[in-house]
Amino acid sequence: MERSLHDRDRVGVQDSVLLDNYRSEDAFLGNLKKRFKENIIYTYIGHVLVSVNPYKDLPIYGPKTIKEYRNTHIIENPPHVYAITEAAYNSLIEESQDQCILISGESGSGKTEASKKVLEYIAAVTDHRGQVQPVKEKLLQCNPVLEAFGNAKTTRNDNSSRFGKYMDIEFNSLGDPVGGNILNYLLEKSRVVGQNPGERNFHIFYQLLEGGEPELMEALHLTRKIDYYNYISKAGKDSKVGADGLNDARHLKEVCNAMTILGLSAREQGEILAIVASVLHLGNIDVSEQQGVAVLDNFAHIFAAAELLGCPEDVLRSALTHRTILARGDTVTSPLDRETAVYARDALAKAVYARLFSWLVQRFNKSLQPAARSKTARNHLMGILDIYGFEIFRHNSFEQFCINYCNEKLQQVFIKLTLQSEQEEYLKEGIEWEPVEYFDNNVIINLIEQKHKGIISLLDEECLRPGDTSDLTFLEKISEQLNQHEHFISHKKADNKTKKIMSREEFVLVHYAGEVTYDVNGFLDKNNDLLYRDLREMMSSTTNNIARVLFPKSELQSKKRPETAISQFKNSLNQLMSILMSKEPSYIRCIKPNDFKQAGVFSDEIVGHQVKYLGLMENLRVRRAGFAYRRQFEQFLQRYKSLCPKTWPSYKGPAKDGVRVLIQHLGYQPDEFRIGETKIFIRHPQTLFEIEDAFQARKHELVTKIQAKYKAHVQRKKYLRMRAAAIVIEKWTRRYLAQKQAERRRKAVKVIREFIKGFITRNGIETDLNRRFIRTTKVQWLLRLSKNLPKSLLDKSWPPSPAICAEASLELHPLYRRWLARKYRLGLDPERKKQLDLKVLAEALFKGKKKSYEQSVSHFFQEDRLTDVQLLIKRPFYSQQANEGDTIQYGCNVDKFDRHGYKRRVRTLFISDRHLYLTQEGEKQFKIKHKIPFDSIIRLEVTSERDNFLLIRIPANLTKDKNAVGTEGKVR
Ligand SMILES: Nc1ncnc2c1ncn2[C@@H]1O[C@H](COP(=O)(O)OP(=O)(O)OP(=O)(O)O)[C@@H](O)[C@H]1O
Numbered sequence: 014m015e016r017s018l019h020d021r022d023r024v025g026v027q028d029s030v031l032l033d034n035y036r037s038e039d040a041f042l043g044n045l046k047k048r049f050k051e052n053i054i055y056t057y058i059g060h061v062l063v064s065v066n067p068y069k070d071l072p073i074y075g076p077k078t079i080k081e082y083r084n085t086h087i088i089e090n091p092p093h094v095y096a097i098t099e100a101a102y103n104s105l106i107e108e109s110q111d112q113c114i115l116i117s118g119e120s121g122s123g124k125t126e127a128s129k130k131v132l133e134y135i136a137a138v139t140d141h142r143g144q145v146q147p148v149k150e151k152l153l154q155c156n157p158v159l160e161a162f163g164n165a166k167t168t169r170n171d172n173s174s175r176f177g178k179y180m181d182i183e184f185n186s187l188g189d190p191v192g193g194n195i196l197n198y199l200l201e202k203s204r205v206v207g208q209n210p211g212e213r214n215f216h217i218f219y220q221l222l223e224g225g226e227p228e229l230m231e232a233l234h235l236t237r238k239i240d241y242y243n244y245i246s247k248a249g250k251d252s253k254v255g256a257d258g259l260n261d262a263r264h265l266k267e268v269c270n271a272m273t274i275l276g277l278s279a280r281e282q283g284e285i286l287a288i289v290a291s292v293l294h295l296g297n298i299d300v301s302e303q304q305g306v307a308v309l310d311n312f313a314h315i316f317a318a319a320e321l322l323g324c325p326e327d328v329l330r331s332a333l334t335h336r337t338i339l340a341r342g343d344t345v346t347s348p349l350d351r352e353t354a355v356y357a358r359d360a361l362a363k364a365v366y367a368r369l370f371s372w373l374v375q376r377f378n379k380s381l382q383p384a385a386r387s388k389t390a391r392n393h394l395m396g397i398l399d400i401y402g403f404e405i406f407r408h409n410s411f412e413q414f415c416i417n418y419c420n421e422k423l424q425q426v427f428i429k430l431t432l433q434s435e436q437e438e439y440l441k442e443g444i445e446w447e448p449v450e451y452f453d454n455n456v457i458i459n460l461i462e463q464k465h466k467g468i469i470s471l472l473d474e475e476c477l478r479p480g481d482t483s484d485l486t487f488l489e490k491i492s493e494q495l496n497q498h499e500h501f502i503s504h505k506k507a508d509n510k511t512k513k514i515m516s517r518e519e520f521v522l523v524h525y526a527g528e529v530t531y532d533v534n535g536f537l538d539k540n541n542d543l544l545y546r547d548l549r550e551m552m553s554s555t556t557n558n559i560a561r562v563l564f565p566k567s568e569l570q571s572k573k574r575p576e577t578a579i580s581q582f583k584n585s586l587n588q589l590m591s592i593l594m595s596k597e598p599s600y601i602r603c604i605k606p607n608d609f610k611q612a613g614v615f616s617d618e619i620v621g622h623q624v625k626y627l628g629l630m631e632n633l634r635v636r637r638a639g640f641a642y643r644r645q646f647e648q649f650l651q652r653y654k655s656l657c658p659k660t661w662p663s664y665k666g667p668a669k670d671g672v673r674v675l676i677q678h679l680g681y682q683p684d685e686f687r688i689g690e691t692k693i694f695i696r697h698p699q700t701l702f703e704i705e706d707a708f709q710a711r712k713h714e715l716v717t718k719i720q721a722k723y724k725a726h727v728q729r730k731k732y733l734r735m736r737a738a739a740i741v742i743e744k745w746t747r748r749y750l751a752q753k754q755a756e757r758r759r760k761a762v763k764v765i766r767e768f769i770k771g772f773i774t775r776n777g778i779e780t781d782l783n784r785r786f787i788r789t790t791k792v793q794w795l796l797r798l799s800k801n802l803p804k805s806l807l808d809k810s811w812p813p814s815p816a817i818c819a820e821a822s823l824e825l826h827p828l829y830r831r832w833l834a835r836k837y838r839l840g841l842d843p844e845r846k847k848q849l850d851l852k853v854l855a856e857a858l859f860k861g862k863k864k865s866y867e868q869s870v871s872h873f874f875q876e877d878r879l880t881d882v883q884l885l886i887k888r889p890f891y892s893q894q895a896n897e898g899d900t901i902q903y904g905c906n907v908d909k910f911d912r913h914g915y916k917r918r919v920r921t922l923f924i925s926d927r928h929l930y931l932t933q934e935g936e937k938q939f940k941i942k943h944k945i946p947f948d949s950i951i952r953l954e955v956t957s958e959r960d961n962f963l964l965i966r967i968p969a970n971l972t973k974d975k976n977a978v979g980t981e982g983k984v985r
Contacts, residue, residue, distance in 0.1 A: 038621065038630050045624075046615050049606060055092035058629055059636045061431060061600040062097045065620070066123035069612040079137045094130040094601060101599045102135065105393050106188040113396035113596040117423055118603030119623060120402045121170030121610065127601050128180075128399040129156060135182060135395070139189055148381070152182060152193050154271035155377050161220055161268045162370050163197070165204055166213040168406075171610065175201035175215070176370070177400035177419065179589060183383055183392050191392065192383035196589065197374045198400065198419070199582050201412045202367040203539065205292060206244055206359040209408070214245040215366075216264065217289055224265030225286075233290035234317035244296030244362065276380040284559045287321040288369050291560075294318035295362045298333070300354045307334045307354030322365075323556030332547040333358055339546070346547075356538075357545050364544045365552070368563035396596060398423075398589075402603070403526045403626070411539040414468075414531050415582050417524055418461050422586050424454050424525050424628065430598045432628070435635050438643075442689025449638055451631035454525040457500050461522075462583055466494065473577050476541050484533040488520060499523070526626030542578045602627050640687065640694035642701045646672045649693050653704055655711050679704060761795050794818045798825075806833050848873055865959040878905040883921070883934075890923075890932070890939060899925045907931075929965070945971055 045065060048056060053074060054065045075091035076082055082095040084103070090096050101112040114131055116124040136149045163176040177198030185191045204214055213219065222237055222245075230237065240246045272282050294317040299310040309315055309330055319326040334354050337346040349357060386392060403420045404413045432451050439446040461468050468491055475487040492503035502521035504512065514530075515521065521530050552564035568575075576584075604623045607614040624630065646668035654660040654671070657678035664671035672693050676686060687694040695701050794814055801812040814822035841849065851874045859866035879887070883904075891901050903924040908917050909931060920942065923930040929950065931943040945967055954964035 038624060041630070041633060042617060042621055042624060045604075045620060046617070049615050050613075053091075055094070057087075057092045058632045059431070059435070060087060060097075060100070061602055061629075061632055062092055062094065063602050063604060063629065064094070064118075064123055064127060065604045065606050065615075066121070066126075067612060068606075068610055079134060082134070083138045094127050095134045097599050097601060098131045098134040099138075101395060101597070102138065102188070104597060105184060105395055109186075109391070109393060111394045111396075111596040112599065113398060113593050114599045114601060115398045115423065115427070115593065116601045116603060117398075117400070117420070117427070118402045118627070119169070119605050120167065120173050120404055122402055122603035122605040122623070124399050124402060124601075124603050125160075125164075125172070125174055127603060128178075128397050131397050132156070132182075135190060148190050148192060148383075151275055151377075151381055152180075152190065154274045155180070155193075155195060155381075157264070157267050157271045158275070158373065158377070159195075159197075161217045161264060162215055162373060163200060165201075165208070165215050168209065168211050169605075169608070169610075172216075174399065174401055175204055177398075179396055179398045179400070179592070181394045181396045183394055185383075185392055193381040194378050195374050195381075196585075197371060198585055198589070199412075199415055199578075200367050200370050202363040203410075203412060203535075205363045205366045206296065208247050209406075210247070212247075216261070217268070218242075218245045218293060220261045220265040220268065221286060221289055222261075224262035229286070233287060233321065234313070235290055235293065242293045242296055244293060275377055277376065281376075281559065284557050285369065285373070287557055288365060288560055291318045291321035292362045292366050294321065295358055295365075298358060300333075300351050300358065302351035305350055306348045307351045309333060309354075321557065322552070322560050324551050324554065328551050332545070332551040333361070335547055336545045337547050337550075357548060360544050361548045361552075364542075364548075365560065365563065369559065372559060372563055394596070396592065398593065403524070405527060405529050409529055409531045410534070411531075411536050411578075413529065414522075414536075415579065417522070417526075417529055418458075418469075419582075419586055421454055421458050421461065421525060422590060425458055426590060426593050426598070427600065427628065428453060429594070431600065432631055432635055435639060439639065439689075439694075442687075442692060442694070444640075444687045444689055444694060447638065449631070449635045451628065451635070452525060457522070457524060460495065460498050460500050468495070469579050469583055471495075472536060472540055473580055476537050476577050477574070482537060484536050485518065487536055488518065488533045491520060502528070524626075525628070527622065540577045540579050542575075602629065640696050642695040643689075643692045645692055650675065653708055655715060656704070656707055679707070758796075761799065790815055790817055798822075802829065803833075806830065806837060863955065863957050863959075877903050879921070887921075887932075887934075887939065890941075894923075894925055899927050901925045943971070 045056065045063070048054070049065050049067075052067065052071050054067045054071065055074075056063045073079065073093070073095070075093065079095055082090060082093070082099045085096070085099060087096050087100040098114065101114055104110050105112045114128075116127050116131075118124050132153060136153060139149065159176075159178065160172065160174075163174060163178075164172050165175050167173040167175075179196040179198070181194045181196075182190050183192040183194070204212075208214055219239065221233075222235060222239055222242075225233070225235065225237075269282060272285075277285075294314040297311055297314040298318065301308050301310055315330055316326055319329040322329070334349050334357075335346050336349055336353070336357070337344055339345075383392070400419060400423065401416045404416050406413060428451065432449070436446060436448060459467065462470075464470060471491050471494060472487060475482050475490060488503075491501070492505060495501040496503055496506055500523040502511065502523065504515055504517050504519065507515055507521065511521065516532070518534055519530050519532050521528050546569065549564050549569055552560060553566045553569060555561045604620055604627075606620055607616045608619060650660065650664060650668045650671045653675060654662070654664060657675045659678065660671050660675050664674070669688065673688065676688075676693075681700065685696055685700050687696075798812055798814070803810055811822070811826045838846075838849075852870050855866070855870045877884075883906075887904070894901050901923050905922055907920050907922045909920040910917055918933070920931045920933055923932065927947055929943075929945045929947065930941055931945075933940045933942045945965070949968060949971060951966040951968065952964075954966065956962060
């Protein structure tokens with residue numbers, strides 16, 4: 014599903030909007046700077062990603078995770094390497110189109126880091142596929158090893174790639190990486206034997222010395238002193254990389270681990286490190302001269318180098334000091350002088366190291382081959398080109414010439430595939446177009462590589478021709494032949510200002526990226542790349558298996574003169590160009606913000622220069638004059654069709670017509686868009702924003718509608734479900750009630766039947782007729798009776814019955830009343846039940862015996878009849894009795910009369926579990942006047958009249974009144 018362009022997603026397109034402001038280089042630079050200060054290092058010009066090296070780690074800008082770039086359009090996210098890679102990856106999968114991502118820029122501008130991000134992205138988005146894990150792991154692990162052997166610290170970059178790398182990742186039809194292949198280009202092997210001040214040799218030498226385990230060091234005859242080894246000691250204090258200098262040691266472990274993952278055996282790893290160590294020893298072999306003949310000193314190193322390479326010591330010694338020439342079947346061996354011996358030694362060291370590097374790449378390729386290729390589905394490739402950037406040093410030599418030539422070729426591809434192709438697209442789509450002028454560097458490429466006339470041809474000619482040749486004869490030759498060329502400046506041709514800074518051994522090439530002065534010294538030697546036969550022969554017979562493979566015997570047997578270095582390079586570059594041109598390219602242009610490798614520093618001059626020579630302004634001009642946005646008709650219509658009633662929900666005709674209808678409805682001005690053959694082109698991003706905004710608003714409308722419809726649908730479904738359930742419930746309830754009723758009826762009928770059966774039997778009148786008559790009458794009466802039964806015991810009525818049921822009716826009536834009574838009783842709570850029991854007792858005691866007792870006791874019996882205040886005063890008395898285990902159960906105020914009856918005393922009567930108390934109380938005092946145990950009470954008497962007298966007869970000894978025989982109390 015396509016995502017919206019809103020909010021942060023808009024940033025990608027906003028870059029295109031900015032293009033409108035980039036009227037000048039300054040405006041563009043100003044914007045790059047502003048963004049850089051805000052830690053935004055990426056920007057687009059069209060689909061070219063421009064990246065400014067931040068020299069510090071920055072979080073992903075935009076999506077929270079790398080995976081969020083998956084399945085998004087390039088303009089939907091802020092510019093990033095991941096977004097470019099996603100576009101390429103998507104195109105590879107969706108359109109089955111081979112891709113290549115070309116990363117270019119000066120040394121130190123961040124190409125290698127960008128290429129790592131490409132790999133990182135591929136690894137992350139194919140993360141879920143377990144079976145491709147080993148391939149991905151191997152692809153990722155190539156980097157540390159190649160960096161260790163092919164990267165070095167330069168004045169521009171602490172980790173500068175000193176070789177060109179093109180890596181193809183092979184994907185199967187599902188988009189899984191299944192293999193890979195690496196092509197390497199021209200390792201700067203001169204670095205093996207010497208470096209410029211402040212620079213280092215390749216990292217692996219330092220890593221080995223810093224990180225090698227003691228046993229390994231001993232086996233390789235190495236000591237842990239960098240200064241001790243001639244080939245690597247030039248860097249001095251600059252030899253350490255990383256704040257704590259421990260990085261080298263750590264990296265060696267990573268390199269060995271990576272080699273293991275890539276399938277290199279322990280033996281292979283041992284032999285590789287032995288070759289690296291042998292180079293260090295070779296560098297420490299001193300050469301002196303005696304009578305014009307080279308003599309080798311420092312036996313320990315000769316011995317160590319011979320042992321590590323796997324050749325006899327004397328063979329090495331001889332090969333380093335002699336040269337054998339085969340001439341027409343004759344073999345002539347002659348000793349070397351010191352200078353040539355030093356050359357031979359260094360040539361061997363360079364050759365061994367450079368060939369080892371190429372062998373490593375081949376070995377990785379073997380390990381990266383896909384396990385199996387499908388016979389039906391074709392695999393697709395994504396290439397990543399990370400090649401040395403344009404180099405303009407103070408001292409530029411053969412290597413810089415090769416590197417800059419390579420960059421000219423890449424610029425040519427860039428021009429062809431971006432500026433040219435964009436303009437061609439307009440032509441192809443039939444869009445009117447005013448061609449934009451740009452600098453085509455073909456003229457410089459011709460100057461370098463034209464057959465017979467170009468610098469390469471002239472250099473090769475000078476290398477191969479007989480007679481006295483030297484770097485200076487070469488310079489003379491090119492100065493003569495190319496003097497007229499506008500991009501070539503010889504000392505002779507230079508103006509006075511240039512002459513002052515240019516020596517007579519130099520020439521200047523006006524590259525697309527600027528003028529570079531080359532020193533011709535070493536051009537011929539480096540191009541000849543000569544390794545004496547004796548050394549090659551020796552190497553082809555060593556016992557170090559890898560070293561032996563590096564120098565095949567077939568090479569010795571070949572009569573053909575080996576190709577010169579520059580010709581080899583030219584051929585491999587042409588192959589690379591064909592590879593690149595056969596793929597759909599994506600561009601990452603890396604820019605270095607300053608020369609000091611410092612974070613946060615943006616030099617207008619340095620960036621301005623790169624912007625200019627990278628051709629970014631031309632790109633800008635094409636983009637500005639062109640169209641900011643283009644989309645296939647089908648895709649455009651699919652996204653925006655909801656904005657026009659005629660295209661929504663679908664357009665029946667061809668997509669192109671649909672787009673026309675839609676555009677007309679949106680009211681676009683004619684100059685705002687063009688309809689091509691297959692695509693619509695929109696000139697200004699603003700127009701796109703407007704349509705996008707309208708789409709967003711419409712989307713909300715649609716969403717609200719869909720939501721409402723959906724809610725209604727859900728509610729209706731719920732209602733229908735409930736209604737269906739209600740019908741079922743109703744049906745079942747009815748059925749249940751009917752069943753219940755039928756059951757009740759059945760039961761009643763059964764009872765009556767039994768009853769009538771007994772009745773008939775008892776009366777001896779059982780005939781068929783009677784039986785039928787009785788059955789109907791009985792049922793009808795019973796039904797009537799069931800409807801008119803009295804509701805309570807108070808209602809003593811009873812429905813009349815037909816004669817035939819009279820006896821039954823008589824029996825049923827008391828039965829029914831008993832049932833009512835039982836129901837009433839069962840419905841009573843414990844309190845009511847107690848009251849009822851007391852009432853029954855009262856009835857038994859008083860009914861018909863005392864006049865004041867009427868039908869029942871009308872009021873409720875109570876547990877005591879004391880006031881709250883009384884209860885309060887007497888609480889101690891209650892507690893005391895309770896403590897003695899004689900709980901007070903009842904209390905009431907009484908008037909006490911003695912047996913003479915004339916004196917009335919106010920008392921309180923208490924009845925406990927075992928006693929009867931009469932107490933007297935004043936305002937403050939409380940006195941027990943009588944405590945009469947129950948078992949001593951002789952009798953309780955009441956009259957049959959309507960009074961409230963209770964006579965308590967007790968033995969005389971229980972009263973304080975000597976004369977008394979008892980005490981009487983009046984119950985209130
Ligand atoms: N995106 C980035 N984020 C943080 N640091 C970066 C980034 N890109 C580059 N760097 C820093 O810049 C240094 C140089 O980058 P890198 O090695 O990629 O340059 P290069 O263009 O490949 O140079 P060369 O052509 O010399 O190999 C890195 O070692 C790293 O410290």
